[in-house]
Amino acid sequence: MNAQTDIKPYVIGLDLGGTNSVFGIVDSRGDIKATTAIKTQGFDKVEDYVNASVEALQVIIEQVGGIETIKAMGIGAPNGNYYNGTIEFAPNLSWGHHGVVPLAKLFSDRLGIPVALTNDANAAAIGEMIYGVARGMKNFIVITLGTGVGSGIVINGQLVYGCDGFAGELGHVIMKRENGRACGCGRNGCLEAYCSATGVARSAREFLLKSDEPSLLRDMNPDDITSLDVSIAAGKGDKLAKEVFEFTGDMLGAACADFAAFSSPEAFIFFGGLVKAGDLIMEPIKRSYDEKVLPIFRGKAKFLISGLDGASAAVLGASAIGWEI
Amino acid sequence: MNAQTDIKPYVIGLDLGGTNSVFGIVDSRGDIKATTAIKTQGFDKVEDYVNASVEALQVIIEQVGGIETIKAMGIGAPNGNYYNGTIEFAPNLSWGHHGVVPLAKLFSDRLGIPVALTNDANAAAIGEMIYGVARGMKNFIVITLGTGVGSGIVINGQLVYGCDGFAGELGHVIMKRENGRACGCGRNGCLEAYCSATGVARSAREFLLKSDEPSLLRDMNPDDITSLDVSIAAGKGDKLAKEVFEFTGDMLGAACADFAAFSSPEAFIFFGGLVKAGDLIMEPIKRSYDEKVLPIFRGKAKFLISGLDGASAAVLGASAIGWEI
Numbered sequence: 130m131n132a133q134t135d136i137k138p139y140v141i142g143l144d145l146g147g148t149n150s151v152f153g154i155v156d157s158r159g160d161i162k163a164t165t166a167i168k169t170q171g172f173d174k175v176e177d178y179v180n181a182s183v184e185a186l187q188v189i190i191e192q193v194g195g196i197e198t199i200k201a202m203g204i205g206a207p208n209g210n211y212y213n214g215t216i217e218f219a220p221n222l223s224w225g226h227h228g229v230v231p232l233a234k235l236f237s238d239r240l241g242i243p244v245a246l247t248n249d250a251n252a253a254a255i256g257e258m259i260y261g262v263a264r265g266m267k268n269f270i271v272i273t274l275g276t277g278v279g280s281g282i283v284i285n286g287q288l289v290y291g292c293d294g295f296a297g298e299l300g301h302v303i304m305k306r307e308n309g310r311a312c313g314c315g316r317n318g319c320l321e322a323y324c325s326a327t328g329v330a331r332s333a334r335e336f337l338l339k340s341d342e343p344s345l346l347r348d349m350n351p352d353d354i355t356s357l358d359v360s361i362a363a364g365k366g367d368k369l370a371k372e373v374f375e376f377t378g379d380m381l382g383a384a385c386a387d388f389a390a391f392s393s394p395e396a397f398i399f400f401g402g403l404v405k406a407g408d409l410i411m412e413p414i415k416r417s418y419d420e421k422v423l424p425i426f427r428g429k430a431k432f433l434i435s436g437l438d439g440a441s442a443a444v445l446g447a448s449a450i451g452w453e454i
Numbered sequence: 455m456n457a458q459t460d461i462k463p464y465v466i467g468l469d470l471g472g473t474n475s476v477f478g479i480v481d482s483r484g485d486i487k488a489t490t491a492i493k494t495q496g497f498d499k500v501e502d503y504v505n506a507s508v509e510a511l512q513v514i515i516e517q518v519g520g521i522e523t524i525k526a527m528g529i530g531a532p533n534g535n536y537y538n539g540t541i542e543f544a545p546n547l548s549w550g551h552h553g554v555v556p557l558a559k560l561f562s563d564r565l566g567i568p569v570a571l572t573n574d575a576n577a578a579a580i581g582e583m584i585y586g587v588a589r590g591m592k593n594f595i596v597i598t599l600g601t602g603v604g605s606g607i608v609i610n611g612q613l614v615y616g617c618d619g620f621a622g623e624l625g626h627v628i629m630k631r632e633n634g635r636a637c638g639c640g641r642n643g644c645l646e647a648y649c650s651a652t653g654v655a656r657s658a659r660e661f662l663l664k665s666d667e668p669s670l671l672r673d674m675n676p677d678d679i680t681s682l683d684v685s686i687a688a689g690k691g692d693k694l695a696k697e698v699f700e701f702t703g704d705m706l707g708a709a710c711a712d713f714a715a716f717s718s719p720e721a722f723i724f725f726g727g728l729v730k731a732g733d734l735i736m737e738p739i740k741r742s743y744d745e746k747v748l749p750i751f752r753g754k755a756k757f758l759i760s761g762l763d764g765a766s767a768a769v770l771g772a773s774a775i776g777w778e779i
Binding site for chain 1: 592593607609610612614615616617618619620621622623624626627628629630631639640641708711712713715716717718719720746748749750751754755
């Protein structure tokens with residue numbers, strides 16, 4: 130990262146989500162200078178998506194002084210492969226679900242700048258290292274608690290991509306080997322099946338069924354309960370809702386204890402919607418971790434909440450990959 | 455590793471075990487040019503241990519042409535901390551169990567060469583990368599199946615030490631969260647409690663108790679059964695002994711599936727006494743892994759047996775750290 134001395138002071142970040150594609154032009158301090166967005170869907174061909182993107186981008190590129198001021202572009206995208214700059218078999222993208230899409234090359238050819246691409250959790254990890262709470266850290270793990278559970282792992286100051294570009298799928302370690310919940314990946318008992326936002330909502334429904342504890346959540350149609358509802362109820366002191374967070378945090382702490390045995394990180398950094406529950410989720414994670422981790426690691430790791438600004442965190446994360454090229 | 459062009463063609467390796475300390479002088483091809491050994495125990499003070507070691511070493515150092523031919527020394531030792539060159543609270547060492555012993559510095563001061571130290575599983579991983587089956591690989595995991603289960607993890611061509619020097623304790627990920635076996639670490643359900651040599655012997659005793667299947671192992675006093683006995687019986691086609699290896703391999707495959715979600719290695723390399731069982735253990739590992747791993751990783755990782763010569767593998771591994779200094 131030689132942004133400060135480089136004559137090109139900006140990078141472009143693209144947070145490519147299932148619904149929206151948000152672009153930002155970011156300086157080396159993590160200040161977003163300009164932003165724009167398009168709908169991700171509605172394009173049959175990836176070329177049409179790239180055309181629409183570049184058209185929107187050109188406006189904000191001019192705002193910051195033209196393409197000459199831009200060092201590179203980073204993309205955070207589902208099923209993103211860093212090594213190839215491709216999106217591979219992304220089930221939720223109309224133009225990307227049937228094969229391997231060379232998205233980094235397509236943008237690079239159009240814009241004339243280097244473009245790198247990875248998945249959103251890896252982008253978040255680089256974002257924390259460059260702009261966030263992991264500045265100066267060489268060994269840490271970012272765990273994203275959103276619709277799914279994702280992760281970005283940094284070891285010796287480098288993101289872990291593995292032999293194929295797909296390392297860091299910590300949402301899919303098995304936490305319950307017998308009678309585990311079905312996971313979207315087709316297997317059972319994954320961390321994600323319990324500790325994602327949808328997992329938390331599912332836990333709430335299960336807890337409501339198996340006890341007759343009074344709860345604010347009983348006023349709702351069970352199928353409508355979201356993790357935010359559980360969070361709000363727990364914030365009001367609802368015992369059952371708090372038990373759901375205890376259960377979730379207990380499992381996340383147990384998972385982190387296993388991750389410590391792998392890479393002994395300096396910090397675990399939590400990111401995403403569920404983190405808004407604050408201590409309701411963080412305290413059980415820390416308690417469970419300290420109780421379960423191998424004694425040699427006890428008390429060493431920090432448990433932090435993402436330092437990236439919520440609304441723009443994903444764009445910042447994506448842009449951060451641009452500095453790493 | 456610039457051994458070939460260096461005028462100092464050798465490194466010293468020390469395999470520091472609970473009983474014996476074995477020294478070898480090794481060239482860059484992994485040929486052991488000279489070897490010696492002393493008893494590890496029987497010294498009250500670490501200085502006495504180092505004195506005895508240096509006395510033994512001087513003989514073989516002269517054999518290869520004097521200390522001027524030696525680039526560095528690598529030590530593989532229990533509870534070895536690479537960052538500090540220390541052995542920390544090693545329970546089995548008479549001169550090392552009560553604190554932090556700066557062993558690398560003590561040897562370096564006496565020999566006048568750089569000395570690095572790590573645990574034996576990490577040493578094995580570096581050994582595989584420099585002399586063994588992992589030559590040319592940048593992402594792999596060595597799993598040692600001996601008295602305990604150890605591991606050395608290489609990511610982006612570097613050994614993973616973590617924030618404190620103690621990363622890579624994969625024998626202590628939890629494989630059974632409910633009613634798990636007691637582990638030597640004081641917790642329950644660790645991989646090591648099932649898949650170490652002692653774990654295999656324990657599984658055999660459990661299997662004998664819970665079935666009335668005829669078995670060659672019934673001719674023995676249950677307390678005397680070792681993993682080697684199980685291996686020999688299985689090799690003769692003993693059904694119960696084969697089931698013990700199926701059970702052990704099944705769990706190792708499940709563990710490797712979780713490890714793949716972490717670092718997506720190119721290969722898992724197995725090392726240590728249990729590996730002598732060959733396909734009896736390797737086939738169930740591979741079968742279980744392919745069945746359980748996240749689909750995106752299926753069929754990508756190789757499952758290999760250590761390429762280091764059995765008798766001298768630990769010395770070779772230790773010496774390999776010397777090239778990395």
